[in-house]
Amino acid sequence: MNVLQRIVVIEDDADIRHLLLLCLSTLGAFEVKEYPLASIAIKDLAKDTLPQMILLDVMMPEMSGPEFIPLLRKIKGGADVCIVMLTAKVSQDELASLMATGADFVAQKPFDPMLLPQLLQQYWEVHHGAV
Structure with a gap:
């Protein structure tokens, strides 16, 4: 079984970034690294x-x-990284557009920090869990 352990958070809003770090490392028990900017x-x-x-x-x-x-996809192994985009945009066209950029999943803001680790784990198990 390919278990989800390592997650990177890239979010410029410090409050959201720290909330993600807290809920993922504490509730999800994931190893989390954070960045304020994609660059x-x-x-x-x-x-x-x-x-x-x-x-x-x-x-x-x-x-x-x-x-x-x-x-990211050009980096060796980058094609295998699961990308979850976080957005407040909710129209079907916008969601489809984000998926077309190469995202694997789109999660909408605001998110429930109590449920997010479970949602990510479930997504991982369905799409990446079997070796």
Whole structure:
């Protein structure tokens, strides 16, 4: 069984980033690394062990989530990373557009921090759990 353990959070809003870190590391017992900007994250990820999953904000300064995805996919092993986009945009067209950028899943803000770890774990088990 391929167990979800390593998650990276890329979110420019410090409050949301810390909430994600808290709920994922405490409730989900995941190993979580955080970045305030995608431009910083891509540099680190290019020379570090890649996570299994990235929670990626859509709109950030310097580099958006959709701009980040193709850069990640070019890194060795980057194509295997599950990307969950976080957005307040809720129209079907916007969600479809985000999925077309290469996201594996789109989670809407605001999210329930008590349920998010379970939701991510369930998604992982369905799509990546079997080896």
